[in-house]
Amino acid sequence: MKELGKINSLLINRFTENGAYLALHDGGEVLLPKSYLSGNEEIGKEIEVFVYTDSEDRPVAVTTRPKAILDEFAVMEAKQVTKIGAFMDWGLPKDLFVPNSEIAGKMIEGESYFVRVCIDFKTNRLIGVNKYEDFLIRDTQGFEPGQQVEVLIFDSTELGYKGLIENNFEGLVYKNEVFKPLNVGDKIMAFIKKRREDGKLDLQLLPMGREKYEEGAEKILEVLKVRKFLPLHDKSSPESIKELLGMSKKHFKQSIGQLYKAKKIDIRNDGIHLN
Template sequence: MLTIGECHRLIIDRETEPGLFLRNEEGDEVLLPNKYIPENFELESEIEVFVYLDHEERPVATTLEPYVKLDEFAFLECVETTTFGAFLDWGLEKHLFVPFKEQVYPMQEGHRYLIFCYLDLDTNRLVGSSKVHAFLDNSELTIKPFDEVDLIISNKTDLGYNVIINELHLGLVYNDDVFKPIEIGDQLKGFIKKTREDGKIDVTLQRPGYRSIEPNAKIILEELERNDGFLNISDKSSPEMIKSVLGMSKKSFKRAAGNLFKQRVIEIKEDGIALTDNQ
């Protein structure tokens, strides 16, 4: 089966007046119009194409590379608005349609929007939706704290920026963790900071200190996690107590704990140290 909206590596079957007919191993065929035929080709050789519907809603192949494919997110420009929806430039001759019901706000020509491309089962057409969060699921997470992930900046909030994680989950980068200009639609690397019981995910744009800090600080963090985020140890504790619990000198503890405090990884209480809510 030739899936609409995906790239396929197909066999050049035969040459006809409108173009080349391509086939897959199962015998499914699609036309590659003359304007996309490579200068040199041989029958029975393979060619990489993208399959979508042409202006007459017929499956057709192209050698052009679209800006977005089926079940992907992209930041695209609106090139036309009509009474029934908007059309976005996705790099192909026929523009990508976004129905009114799939627009968070009415789209405007010349503006760019983050969208998700999906197959409308009622019409068998590829369409876009700016309601991108509807296509994310945090019920079963495929990530864990400290994982490096791919991010797409989704939208600004009072707390920070919503981000799309690995094109699967919705996360949040807090304002305090943003140290460079970022824009809606930006694609960048990030790191999972914390996963919460309610499915929410905290993300940071910098590698969490846990993986890059000095060994003594890592020991403190690991001991905190084993004790529900709290240790009854402070710089007022005796060297013997610190040594028995953490296996390090009081001087080493104070230096490591100080670094963690500066990174806002821990907070210092009267009776000990605790992980912050950012962890």
């Protein structure tokens, strides 16, 4: 069934007490349960649905989009861990099953994990796969330093935060370059720092070069417009700067230097005043 695991626009064939039966491309039908009908549907009209199998392995359509569809990744919570595998919350009534053979390490109920939606061709069912590395593309020549990308944070290590780019590429934001809270499952905008020899990408949260300092200067200005004064200067500790502004001391000094040259601020012994 080519519709399995995908978002499809299907024609309504007929209505029954159980719901609406939608036409599949192979000539068959799939049930859209009554609970998903608004009452405005008509026979012969198309409706956008996601198709998967229910607890009895019957194909069923829903109007809810799961956290990930076929061949997509998402961070999902493990609702139940059993001897044969884990059942993940992907936003549908039936949880997504990850077999033990597809789990990279021990899973704990209530914790979140990085999972890809795949088809088990032996059973023709949708399953989750936690062993993600085989799906990633190592050729990252299409990315350039400074390029802005959307990133899904999927793991936290001692080195930094691993992120998925365009559903196919892996990047890393180093912890010593993070000055705001990051959590597994967050979707953020980041910038390519460099391409590594192993095909992975180093990322940074701020734009490269002079644009970075302009963004930091703008942030300081916004804070000063509200507070009029910041008890910070170039002798302040990195911890105080990070606590008040969420940036490194180097970034802070470069930013206030720009503002001072532009005569936007006055730097005194007690801190920074807005001109």
